[in-house]
Amino acid sequence: MRNIVQIVTALVLLAFPLLANEKEIEEQILNPPASFTENDLHQYLGFGAVATGILAGTLYRPNSGTDYETHEKMANLATALAVGAVGTGLYSHLDDLNVDFGWRDPDNQHIFLGGLGALLMAYSIAEAPDGGHADAGMAGVGLMAISIKLTW
Amino acid sequence: MRKVIFLVVAISFLIADDDGGFFDLFERKKGVEPIKNELYSNECGSCHFAYQPGLLPKRSWRKMMQPQELEDHFGDDAWLPEDIRLEVERILLEKSADTSSYKRSKKIMASIRESEAPLRISRTRYLDRKHDEIPKRLVVQEEVKSFSHCAKCHTEAEKGIYDDDDVDIPNYGRWDD
The missing domain is CATH 4.10.910 (30s ribosomal protein s13; domain 2)
Structure with a gap:
């Protein structure tokens, strides 16, 4: 993937010499920008979980004729994204968990709140459509949002 | 409810x-707060990488900026006229890790015990742990020499960004830990 980015970058820069000076071309070829990274994937899954979760919660009103099926699908998608965010976070950032640094470490806070948020979202869809699941879902989305902010 | x-x-x-x-x-605010002070950049950055104040707590900078400490600044004489010394110290204390809301500053603070006032940034427990998987040969090589030369591998270090994604170790390339 990185090689493809490198080749494409070089071709684009060489094709438009008026837009890029010699030094820029050289820098891009020698040190191409990183392609889509594990960090990026983790980040976008987290954003996606929060955005989809907010939409699932705000676009549906019980007994108002709004589409429950769409609400359900969005909530399932939000939870899947949240689980994906936690999974990729554990895979690529487990070394940032420093138990002996305690609660003051923002990565420890991020891991705890993000994980708890995803759990609450999963609990919410497991309990749906019974009453009360919305509270857990909203709390889960909120905790995930706070978790993102802490390491933003 | x-x-x-x-x-x-x-x-x-x-x-x-x-x-x-x-x-x-x-x-x-993922990294450390970048330093934008010309005096600081000129006085400190003329000899070494202008380390951001958010990389150490106040107590460390106070200790480092003592006149007798500056006379033996990691083996070099870094004597400064008193007015400049006080101004540099003021900048360091104002933006130190314990006053910062940037993530890496908070992580550094979380890793330092209250009784400690480390002078070497690279020896703080957090940075020691972050670097523990880097093979020694990549650190001691001519192009890097030691962990104190942040910008040799952290391509965005001057902006206060120390992400894994921006690491490019000479003669090795991008680091994926």
Whole structure:
């Protein structure tokens, strides 16, 4: 993937010499920008979980004729994204968990709140459509949002 | 019940931001605060990488900026005229890790015991742990020499960004830990 980015970058820069000076071309070829990274994937899954979760919660009103099926699908998608965010976070950032640094470490806070948020979202869809699941879902989305902010 | 939860989450979200301002919520503070002071950059950066003040706590900078400490500044004489020394110290204390809301500063602070006042940034427990998987040969090589030369591998170090994604070790390339 990185090689493809490198080749494409070089071709684009060489094709438009008026837009890029010699030094820029050289820098891009020698040190191409990183392609889509594990960090990026983790980040976008987290954003996606929060955005989809907010939409699932705000676009549906019980007994108002709004589409429950769409609400359900969005909530399932939000939870899947949240689980994906936690999974990729554990895979690529487990070394940032420093138990002996305690609660003051923002990565420890991020891991705890993000994980708890995803759990609450999963609990919410497991309990749906019974009453009360919305509270857990909203709390889960909120905790995930706070978790993102802490390491933003 | 739903309103209470929403309120608690909203308040928590605001509390999570140390500086308070609403728009500050969206400002990215993942690394350490970049240094924008010309005097600091000239006085310190003329000899070595201009380490951001957010890399050490106040007590460390106070100790480092003592006149007798500067006379033996990691083996070199870094004597400064008194007015400049005091101004550099003021800049360091104002933006030190214990006053910063940037993530890496907070992580550094979380890793330092209150009784400690480390002088070598690379020896703080957090940075020691972050670097523990880097083979020694990549550190001691001519192009890097030691962990103290941050910008040799952290391509965005001058902006206060120390992400894994921006690491490019000479004669090795990007680091994926």
